[in-house]
Amino acid sequence: MALPGLPVLRTAQDTRARLRQIAARLHSNQQHTRQVETIIAAVREQGDAALLDFTARFDGQRFAAQELLVAPEAGARALDSLPTELRLALEAAHSRIEAFHCQQRPPDIDMTGPYGERLQRCWRPMTRAGLYIPGGRAAYPSTVLMNAIPAKVAGVEQVVMVTPPSKDGSVNPVVLAAAALAGVDQIYRIGGAQAIAALAYGTETVPAVDVITGPGNVYVTMAKKAVYGTVAIDALAGPSEVLVIADETAAPELVAADLLAQAEHDPLAAAVVLTTSDHLLSRLPSCLARQLAEHPKPATSARSLQDWGLAAKVATLEDAVDLANEFAPEHLELLVAQPDTLLPRIRHAGAVFIGPETPEAVGDYLAGPNHTLPTSGTARFAGALGVETFMTNMSLIHYTHGALEATGQHVMAMAASEGLHSHGESVRRRLKTQKE
Amino acid sequence: MALPGLPVLRTAQDTRARLRQIAARLHSNQQHTRQVETIIAAVREQGDAALLDFTARFDGQRFAAQELLVAPEAGARALDSLPTELRLALEAAHSRIEAFHCQQRPPDIDMTGPYGERLQRCWRPMTRAGLYIPGGRAAYPSTVLMNAIPAKVAGVEQVVMVTPPSKDGSVNPVVLAAAALAGVDQIYRIGGAQAIAALAYGTETVPAVDVITGPGNVYVTMAKKAVYGTVAIDALAGPSEVLVIADETAAPELVAADLLAQAEHDPLAAAVVLTTSDHLLSRLPSCLARQLAEHPKPATSARSLQDWGLAAKVATLEDAVDLANEFAPEHLELLVAQPDTLLPRIRHAGAVFIGPETPEAVGDYLAGPNHTLPTSGTARFAGALGVETFMTNMSLIHYTHGALEATGQHVMAMAASEGLHSHGESVRRRLKTQKE
Numbered sequence: 076m077a078l079p080g081l082p083v084l085r086t087a088q089d090t091r092a093r094l095r096q097i098a099a100r101l102h103s104n105q106q107h108t109r110q111v112e113t114i115i116a117a118v119r120e121q122g123d124a125a126l127l128d129f130t131a132r133f134d135g136q137r138f139a140a141q142e143l144l145v146a147p148e149a150g151a152r153a154l155d156s157l158p159t160e161l162r163l164a165l166e167a168a169h170s171r172i173e174a175f176h177c178q179q180r181p182p183d184i185d186m187t188g189p190y191g192e193r194l195q196r197c198w199r200p201m202t203r204a205g206l207y208i209p210g211g212r213a214a215y216p217s218t219v220l221m222n223a224i225p226a227k228v229a230g231v232e233q234v235v236m237v238t239p240p241s242k243d244g245s246v247n248p249v250v251l252a253a254a255a256l257a258g259v260d261q262i263y264r265i266g267g268a269q270a271i272a273a274l275a276y277g278t279e280t281v282p283a284v285d286v287i288t289g290p291g292n293v294y295v296t297m298a299k300k301a302v303y304g305t306v307a308i309d310a311l312a313g314p315s316e317v318l319v320i321a322d323e324t325a326a327p328e329l330v331a332a333d334l335l336a337q338a339e340h341d342p343l344a345a346a347v348v349l350t351t352s353d354h355l356l357s358r359l360p361s362c363l364a365r366q367l368a369e370h371p372k373p374a375t376s377a378r379s380l381q382d383w384g385l386a387a388k389v390a391t392l393e394d395a396v397d398l399a400n401e402f403a404p405e406h407l408e409l410l411v412a413q414p415d416t417l418l419p420r421i422r423h424a425g426a427v428f429i430g431p432e433t434p435e436a437v438g439d440y441l442a443g444p445n446h447t448l449p450t451s452g453t454a455r456f457a458g459a460l461g462v463e464t465f466m467t468n469m470s471l472i473h474y475t476h477g478a479l480e481a482t483g484q485h486v487m488a489m490a491a492s493e494g495l496h497s498h499g500e501s502v503r504r505r506l507k508t509q510k511e
Numbered sequence: 512m513a514l515p516g517l518p519v520l521r522t523a524q525d526t527r528a529r530l531r532q533i534a535a536r537l538h539s540n541q542q543h544t545r546q547v548e549t550i551i552a553a554v555r556e557q558g559d560a561a562l563l564d565f566t567a568r569f570d571g572q573r574f575a576a577q578e579l580l581v582a583p584e585a586g587a588r589a590l591d592s593l594p595t596e597l598r599l600a601l602e603a604a605h606s607r608i609e610a611f612h613c614q615q616r617p618p619d620i621d622m623t624g625p626y627g628e629r630l631q632r633c634w635r636p637m638t639r640a641g642l643y644i645p646g647g648r649a650a651y652p653s654t655v656l657m658n659a660i661p662a663k664v665a666g667v668e669q670v671v672m673v674t675p676p677s678k679d680g681s682v683n684p685v686v687l688a689a690a691a692l693a694g695v696d697q698i699y700r701i702g703g704a705q706a707i708a709a710l711a712y713g714t715e716t717v718p719a720v721d722v723i724t725g726p727g728n729v730y731v732t733m734a735k736k737a738v739y740g741t742v743a744i745d746a747l748a749g750p751s752e753v754l755v756i757a758d759e760t761a762a763p764e765l766v767a768a769d770l771l772a773q774a775e776h777d778p779l780a781a782a783v784v785l786t787t788s789d790h791l792l793s794r795l796p797s798c799l800a801r802q803l804a805e806h807p808k809p810a811t812s813a814r815s816l817q818d819w820g821l822a823a824k825v826a827t828l829e830d831a832v833d834l835a836n837e838f839a840p841e842h843l844e845l846l847v848a849q850p851d852t853l854l855p856r857i858r859h860a861g862a863v864f865i866g867p868e869t870p871e872a873v874g875d876y877l878a879g880p881n882h883t884l885p886t887s888g889t890a891r892f893a894g895a896l897g898v899e900t901f902m903t904n905m906s907l908i909h910y911t912h913g914a915l916e917a918t919g920q921h922v923m924a925m926a927a928s929e930g931l932h933s934h935g936e937s938v939r940r941r942l943k944t945q946k947e
């Protein structure tokens with residue numbers, strides 16, 4: 076295995092420029108857009124017929140409509156058949172994620188105004204949620220837990236999962252087991268833009284949902300954007316990324332391990348380290364090479380490091396944080412002696428992994444916070460998937476006659492300034508009615 | 512003035528079918544999509560040059576770039592020049608809306624896990640917000656307050672407002688005054704899809720923002736959808752609607768006034784009443800006709816009532832609530848003797864106006880809750896604009912070595928099941944390092 080070509084930069088200017096390129100590494104193109112629009116329109120108009128047709132074409136499975144739904148007992152069976160070690164792991168992850176998410180239920184407001192009027196904001200679960208779980212090369216039971224648990228904690232009545240069938244038409248048993256553990260109500264063997272369209276508009280077989288969450292390839296992501304507004308969606312996920320800030324105390328082998336844990340996801344994954352340590356920069360290539368040589372499937376990681384990896388020297392750790400804030404990474408690791416001194420300076424990151432005992436992998440699987448995080452710089456305006464992703468709020472306003480008398484003239488003045496005659500009338504008539 | 516042609520239906524089946532048509536009254540078309548894509552691409556690539564060009568073409572104003580920004584002192588001047596009555600109204604509205612929104616700041620989480628690991632969720636304001644305030648026929652100071660106040664309460668550093676110039680190139684003074692009152696930092700005289708593109712991507716003059724909120728016409732709404740993902744947006748607003756549930760105690764004149772207060776917004780606005788009262792149904796047409804005759808600009812209301820208005824008989828108030836839940840109205844009025852008995856049954860509505868003393872207009876202007884509400888049935892999955900619209904959350908994970916020892920084997924088991932070798936390695940190496 077050759078040395079991975081992790082580029083090394085030494086000026087803030089070069090680093091900033093390269094980070095901008097890395098943040099922009101994924102752009103959808105017009106051709107994808109038109110294809111996705113066509114698929115969505117077909118499923119919306121033709122329902123199951125189109126859904127089955129696309130499943131045959133893209134997933135190679137000639138299902139009948141009644142074969143789309145995975146047998147309800149399959150999940151419990153898969154859970155019972157899991158190796159003990161993995162079952163204990165999933166149960167530990169489930170209980171830790173649930174404990175953290177139980178604290179996320181947004182609080183209601185119930186206040187009484189100065190004239191006895193009652194003003195409320197009530198949060199309620201959405202009725203049906205649709206979870207997209209990618210299939211393909213790997214199975215991701217952690218993605219099932221991270222999407223299903225917040226929906227269940229929110230109180231969603233019906234949690235529907237879709238996942239593309241594997242080559243023999245089956246669904247990965249660990250994914251089935253995780254779904255059973257998390258209380259997923261129904262699983263359909265469909266994937267791609269056609270699965271998103273089915274969840275958004277419903278077909279004869281697949282129920283229409285209120286919100287769609289979960290990661291997917293570029294077609295899935297574009298389909299989610301297309302149906303946004305017809306349903307709610309969690310976010311538009313891009314490829315994953317980590318930015319590691321390391322000082323002289325960071326062990327090069329651990330930095331290398333953490334970079335590789337990001338790079339192995341996807342050739343488009345980005346693993347970046349900003350460091351004050353020349354020692355680390357000089358040791359990193361050989362550490363990466365040695366660890367890559369032990370990797371059972373090194374090609375993806377090598378490609379990702381070469382294309383989107385970066386090691387850069389910074390003058391101070393504060394400079395590193397400033398660059399990180401501009402990049403707004405999905406994952407930010409602080410492999411430094413005094414991480415707490417840097418925390419107040421951090422503005423934009425999906426999740427921060429603090430200190431040498433916190434590899435990103437604990438957050439990926441079971442620390443508790445959600446692993447569905449904003450990518451590609453969107454941490455500027457987006458946070459983790461949460462319980463509120465599956466809830467909505469309703470305002471309640473209950474005025475008294477006294478409140479209307481006290482504030483009615485203000486309503487009429489504002490209505491007049493906006494040229495809305497009947498708005499004012501709706502108040503004036505009530506005040507008059509009572510006086511008569 | 513002829514009787515408005517408010518259709519009257521008498522079976523639940525007819526009513527349900529008509530409500531579905533009303534909910535679907537707005538669909539964008541492909542032609543709009545392409546136009547909006549072209550405008551956005553031009554502003555993104557050419558910045559101010561394209562922005563000025565579209566402003567000349569669509570708003571008839573040949574501005575230089577430095578004329579886009581409204582002079583900072585204009586707001587304070589407009590506020591000082593307001594008639595006292597209107598100034599007091601805006602101040603009352605501001606203080607009531609602020610008091611309600613101050614309770615909306617989402618709470619942080621800070622918990623310690625069983626092995627001493629610390630897990631946090633921290634909410635933070637976004638840095639820059641862009642508010643779109645429609646121009647055209649009317650000025651909407653209430654929209655300024657309802658968008659700016661949540662942004663300020665969230666703690667947004669820079670609140671930027673855009674609004675299309677009027678025919679003489681100016682911005683409505685009441686809008687300027689409301690912006691000054693609410694603490695808007697900058698106002699640009701731009702509108703349409705080009706203003707949304709400028710806020711999303713930035714130009715030489717207009718700063719790029721993190722989130723765009725506010726209502727607009729179909730071009731603005733489609734532009735918001737197009738830039739969703741590059742920035743956050745509040746929602747895709749459709750035309751406004753009210754559904755009134757009325758019993759025998761509801762005064763026909765007040766029902767008529769409330770329907771007209773919705774209908775006067777827009778020919779596409781929808782005003783619906785579901786009632787158990789034959790008396791109300793028989794009185795409503797003449798009440799509407801009489802009130803319309805007093806309206807200074809009755810054409811919009813008459814058109815809206817004719818095209819999208821509905822009065823329907825229901826057997827019971829519970830039936831009415833069930834129909835309302837399916838329709839998921841933006842505004843739901845309960846003009847009934849015992850509104851509290853209906854509340855537990857209500858599942859989907861943007862805001863509920865409870866009892867005869869609560870016309871929707873109090874919520875539009877100053878009750879306290881936000882008037883930016885989900886339209887076209889989207890209350891199934893969306894709520895009011897809120898303080899959290901302008902905030903994001905960041906997860907913080909700080910593991911101890913003990914926590915890694917206690918949970919590390921679970922992380923490694925899950926990583927192995929997902930085929931992610933380096934994820935497991937990042938934990939294994941840390942556990943090994945410490946043992947040596």
